[in-house]
Structure formats: C-alpha cells, structure tokens
Amino acid sequence: xxxxxxxxxxxxxxxxxxxxxxxxxxxxxxxxxxxxxxxxxxxxxxxxxxxxxxxxxxxxxxxxxxxxxxxxxxxxxxx
Numbered sequence: 372x373x374x375x376x377x378x379x380x381x382x383x384x385x386x387x388x389x390x391x392x393x394x395x396x397x398x399x400x401x402x403x404x405x406x407x408x409x410x411x412x413x414x415x416x417x418x419x420x421x422x423x424x425x426x427x428x429x430x431x432x433x434x435x436x437x438x439x440x441x442x443x444x445x446x447x448x449x450x
Contacts, residue, residue, distance in 0.1 A: 411441055432440075 372427075385404030394408050397416030402408060407423040414420055415431030424430055429439035 411443065413441065 378440075388402050388404060389407040390402070391408060391410040391412075393411045394406075397414055397418065397450045399416060400418045400420065402420045406420055407411075408414070408420065409424060409426035409428075410436045411427040412424045413429045414424070414435060415429075417433070418431050418435040419433045420430065423436040424435070424437065427441040427443055428437045429441060430437045432438075
C-alpha cells in the first residue's frame with residue numbers, strides 16, 4: 372500500500388513455511404511465507420519459491436517455475 376506509511380502498516384502473517392522430507396534446496400533459495408514444499412522437491416540455486424510446489428518437482432528461477440519431475444523413491448528402487 373502506498374497510501375499508508377510502512378511503520379503504521381503492521382506485520383502481515385502469511386503463515387509458516389512447510390518443507391517436507393527429501394527436499395533439496397540450492398544455495399540462496401528463498402521460500403516465502405505460506406508456501407509448502409512437498410516431498411522430493413529440488414529447487415535450483417537462487418530460486419524464489421512464491422507458491423507451493425507439488426511432490427517430486429524440479430523448480431528454478433525468480434519466481435520459481437516447475438521445469439521437470441523426479442521419480443518417486445519407490446519407483447526408482449524397482450528399476
């Protein structure tokens with residue numbers, strides 16, 4: 372908001388960040404409040420994750436976009 376000075380706007384609670392198991396976050400990755408990073412996600416270095424990421428996705432960029440998928444661990448073990 373531009374009509375209200377920053378010091379009087381207060382603090383906005385977007386909720387916590389949830390990061391599940393087997394997640395790889397590259398260097399300097401930023402995950403914003405209210406975002407869930409599901410199991411098996413890989414986020415490339417410097418990514419800014421602004422939305423929740425589904426399980427076993429590969430994302431990168433600013434803002435982070437899904438660019439690929441990983442195979443789930445149980446599928447890899449059968450191969």
